[in-house]
Amino acid sequence: MPSATWRGTVSFGLVAIPVRMYRATESGGVSFRMLCASCGSPIQNRRWCPEEEKLIPWDQVERGYEVARGEFVEVSDSDLEHLPLPSTDTIEVLEVIADSEIDTSLYLDQAYYLEPEPSGARPYALLRQALEQTGRSAVGKIALRQREHLCKVSAREDVLILNTLRWPDEIRSTQALKLPEAKAEVGKRELSMAVTLLDNLTTSFDPERYQDEYREALLKVVEAKQERRSLPKARPAAAPADNVVDLMAALKKAVEETSPGRRRGKAGTAGSPPPTSQAKPHPSRRPAATHRRAS
Numbered sequence: 001m002p003s004a005t006w007r008g009t010v011s012f013g014l015v016a017i018p019v020r021m022y023r024a025t026e027s028g029g030v031s032f033r034m035l036c037a038s039c040g041s042p043i044q045n046r047r048w049c050p051e052e053e054k055l056i057p058w059d060q061v062e063r064g065y066e067v068a069r070g071e072f073v074e075v076s077d078s079d080l081e082h083l084p085l086p087s088t089d090t091i092e093v094l095e096v097i098a099d100s101e102i103d104t105s106l107y108l109d110q111a112y113y114l115e116p117e118p119s120g121a122r123p124y125a126l127l128r129q130a131l132e133q134t135g136r137s138a139v140g141k142i143a144l145r146q147r148e149h150l151c152k153v154s155a156r157e158d159v160l161i162l163n164t165l166r167w168p169d170e171i172r173s174t175q176a177l178k179l180p181e182a183k184a185e186v187g188k189r190e191l192s193m194a195v196t197l198l199d200n201l202t203t204s205f206d207p208e209r210y211q212d213e214y215r216e217a218l219l220k221v222v223e224a225k226q227e228r229r230s231l232p233k234a235r236p237a238a239a240p241a242d243n244v245v246d247l248m249a250a251l252k253k254a255v256e257e258t259s260p261g262r263r264r265g266k267a268g269t270a271g272s273p274p275p276t277s278q279a280k281p282h283p284s285r286r287p288a289a290t291h292r293r294a295s
Contacts, residue, residue, distance in 0.1 A: 005112065006144055008089040010127070010153065010160075017124050018117035021162060025111055030218050080146065088143040091151065091162070096136050099154060107165045114153065114160040124160065131155040193251040200258035 004020040011017075034043040047056040064072035086092060102108070116124035131137065132155035142151045142164070149164040217232070224231050256262065 004115075006142070008091065008142075010114070010140075011090050011092040012123070012127050012138070013093070015123045015126070016120075017127060018120040019114045019124070019160075020117065021112045021114055023110070024113045024161065028212060028215065030215055083143065085143055085148065087141040087148055091140045091142050091153070093138040093140050093153070095139050096134075097139055097152075099135055099137050102137070102152060102165070106171050109149070109164040109166055112162045112164075114162055127153075128155045128158075128160050131160075187248075190248055190251060193248065193255060197251060197255050197258060200255060200260065 002022065005023055006021040007019070008021075009016050009018050035041065036043055047058070047061060048054075049056050062074045063076065064074050066072050114124075127138075131153070137152040137154040139150070139152050142149050142162070144164065150167060151162050151164050153160055153162050155161075220232050223229075
């Protein structure tokens with residue numbers, strides 16, 4: 001487990017629970033380095049002062065808040081530590097709500113694990129079991145990464161999970177979108193066929209059935225270029241939506257293709273093992289002391 005992101009106290013009524021907070025997720029994407037187009041050398045990001053025309057070491061870099069164009073107020077780490085906010089070191093439970101009340105499709109942001117300090121093990125277990133038994137979440141605020149976040153604390157198996165939440169003013173309005181009316185005219189047969197299609201595709205969620213195909217495809221391209229082989233053939237683009245002239249015919253075909261008899265035995269469906277990857281792992285070897293590019 002990496003180092004703690006935050007250390008503080010969860011305040012639950014008169015009960016104080018000292019905790020450490022850790023990121024619950026990590027990125028699995030493929031990262032790129034920016035290279036010089038002429039020689040292929042990695043480009044460096046330098047802290048350059050245009051006024052003095054020199055590089056600035058980290059120990060001489062200050063944080064500044066721009067109050068007017070070109071005018072800054074310097075803010076140090078010590079200044080941030082003395083913010084008059086209890087959320088800098090305490091997550092105070094402000095209210096308790098049913099888990100279903102939060103629109104997770106919009107409000108959920110980052111996920112963190114809360115681990116109790118040795119002295120907080122018993123009240124930690126008490127809060128976790130109480131939230132689990134009632135199916136509720138505790139809502140509070142936490143100061144993190146130089147800003148205050150709304151957050152919720154909920155129980156999952158043996159751990160308390162903290163999710164930072166987006167503030168209401170961070171949720172964009174849908175008014176500018178060109179959407180069909182909520183009661184747009186839809187044929188009864190089309191709706192019935194669409195519901196049947198959803199029924200055919202319905203199963204229990206198991207993330208182990210899915211894999212990051214984009215990452216694997218990208219690594220195949222990297223391997224091919226490194227070994228100077230021809231690149232894998234690109235997957236043909238999907239037909240434009242305008243080609244679907246007869247919606248009913250398209251639905252009928254989709255229902256037939258997703259019927260239980262047709263789906264049985266296919267990878268990625270309920271009861272089937274997750275598809276195995278044929279992609280090689282990312283090559284660990286690197287060209288020795290050279291910036292020559294594979295093309």
